[in-house]
Amino acid sequence: xxxxxxxxxxxxxxxxxxxxxxxxxxxxxxxxxxxxxxxxxxxxxxxxxxxxxxxxxxxxxxxxxxxxxxxxxxxxxxxxxxxxxxxxxxxxxxxxxxxxxxxxxxxxxxxxxxxxxxxxxxxxxxxxx
Amino acid sequence: xxxxxxxxxxxxxxxxxxxxxxxxxxxxxxxxxxxxxxxxxxxxxxxxxxxxxxxxxxxxxxxxxxxxxxxxxxxxxxxxxxxxxxxxxxxxxxxxxxxxxxxxxxxxxxxxxxxxxxxxxxxxxxxxxxxxxxxxxxxxxxxxxxxxxxxxxxxxxxxxxxxxxxxxxxxxxxxxxxxxxxxxxxxxxxxxxxxxxxxxxxxxxxxxxxxxxxxxxxxxxxxxxxxxxxxxxxxxxxxxxxxxxxxxxxxxxxxxxxxxxxxxxxxxxxxxxxxxxxxxxxxxxxxxxxxxxxxxxxxxxxxxxxxxxxxxxxxxxxxxxxxxxxxxxxxxxxxxxxxxxxxxxxxxxxxxxxxxxxxxxxxxxxxxxxxxxxxxxxxxxxxxxxxxxxxxxxxxxx
Numbered sequence: 001x002x003x004x005x006x007x008x009x010x011x012x013x014x015x016x017x018x019x020x021x022x023x024x025x026x027x028x029x030x031x032x033x034x035x036x037x038x039x040x041x042x043x044x045x046x047x048x049x050x051x052x053x054x055x056x057x058x059x060x061x062x063x064x065x066x067x068x069x070x071x072x073x074x075x076x077x078x079x080x081x082x083x084x085x086x087x088x089x090x091x092x093x094x095x096x097x098x099x100x101x102x103x104x105x106x107x108x109x110x111x112x113x114x115x116x117x118x119x120x121x122x123x124x125x126x127x128x129x
Numbered sequence: 130x131x132x133x134x135x136x137x138x139x140x141x142x143x144x145x146x147x148x149x150x151x152x153x154x155x156x157x158x159x160x161x162x163x164x165x166x167x168x169x170x171x172x173x174x175x176x177x178x179x180x181x182x183x184x185x186x187x188x189x190x191x192x193x194x195x196x197x198x199x200x201x202x203x204x205x206x207x208x209x210x211x212x213x214x215x216x217x218x219x220x221x222x223x224x225x226x227x228x229x230x231x232x233x234x235x236x237x238x239x240x241x242x243x244x245x246x247x248x249x250x251x252x253x254x255x256x257x258x259x260x261x262x263x264x265x266x267x268x269x270x271x272x273x274x275x276x277x278x279x280x281x282x283x284x285x286x287x288x289x290x291x292x293x294x295x296x297x298x299x300x301x302x303x304x305x306x307x308x309x310x311x312x313x314x315x316x317x318x319x320x321x322x323x324x325x326x327x328x329x330x331x332x333x334x335x336x337x338x339x340x341x342x343x344x345x346x347x348x349x350x351x352x353x354x355x356x357x358x359x360x361x362x363x364x365x366x367x368x369x370x371x372x373x374x375x376x377x378x379x380x381x382x383x384x385x386x387x388x389x390x391x392x393x394x395x396x397x398x399x400x401x402x403x404x405x406x407x408x409x410x411x412x413x414x415x416x417x418x419x420x421x422x423x424x425x426x427x428x429x430x431x432x433x434x435x436x437x438x439x440x441x442x443x444x445x446x447x448x449x450x451x452x453x454x455x456x457x458x459x460x461x462x463x464x465x466x467x468x469x470x471x472x473x474x475x476x477x478x479x480x481x482x483x484x485x486x487x488x489x490x491x492x493x494x495x496x497x498x499x500x501x502x503x504x505x506x507x508x509x510x511x512x513x514x515x516x517x518x519x520x521x522x523x524x525x526x527x
Binding site: 035036038039041042044057060062063064065067069086087088089090 | 145148159160163164165370374436437438439440441442444463464493494495496
């Protein structure tokens, strides 16, 4: 099984990804996370305008086997959620880095990426777990 | 440290490491392709399951039957060569040690299959009973042997082959027709270097279902053969995920969930009172079992609840409600097609077909608790239902 990792994204130890463009981060869960969860049947999306610190609970992704909290990789305010996931949670299984995005966060200040991993670092991390 | 089954390398070849998880002390595959695909294969074609982690014991010698009849709740004398029986091991205080299947191979030779999670407990119980002569005659001659020991020539581990295509799959490999084998009956087969016990048993609810007991050193070869000769029949490898959804759909209990466990559920509450023969002269735990059989207010029910994509899955300990009042708890749940099937412990008087129920989702994380959601439901408490369902027949008819 090949785990896909877009090169220009940032990653967390809890298997979230963040794609940062200017002051906006698009957030989702990684290919490794969706493989581990199996068939995702339900996603609790964050409420819009919710202010988050890094590592606050952002969403809950549930498969038949587990309910998994998704943590915010960065601090900011949620300004868009992928409402399509409410009826089609399988998008996270099928395309976790594109159609399966969870929400967009307007970052507060300069993105604090020092606690995040690059694709290469995350790949090395996956090899260890 | 979790152990690898004799089929571990097969799983590693067939699936990613994220899907191999620790279970009952063993690394086991959760699924290969998907839980839904494997569930559906067992219902429509067939699937094979690594059950080589399960405990397999042999009880031999002239008093083997007496010993088993004293420690197990079902009646051994109803068995004859080639027949198997579902039974319970109870403590003197009536708690379930394990649910087991006893195979009558010969008058002085029985095979006992127990849950992997209870293997050590069962072995310890057998030694304790033997050393302290609990409920047994001190002169009885019998011996308990671990049949998974691969140094034994007749060693055995379990691979399950479940689903309608199973018969043809066995025929393709061994040329043997097992279609006439009745449920809980088994044959012994020596062919192609294998020394097998093929029994019509299983844990999926599939009408046509078998467990094949094979020497541990030959298990990988048999696994490959089943997949190769079953390929055109749609036989696929299945993991723990579909094993759970299949047994839940069927209504079969899992030790620790619908038997014993948090609520200390008795065989009577689980719907298996028939496997506890109270008219038997004696067995360990009988006094308490008699009382349990006469007096229980809650029992295991099977529920059908709205499900499918976009519906939050129900989980263990979620509250079962009638008219906004908590009357029980979810024990296990699985999504099957577009519904959720749950096994729940509910007040007996409500365990009637078509009874409408509601389910209260317990908090799934700290955030939910902060929003006021409870992390524990209490019987009698008023709660608002999050989702609706019905009590259905205790066992699914396939």
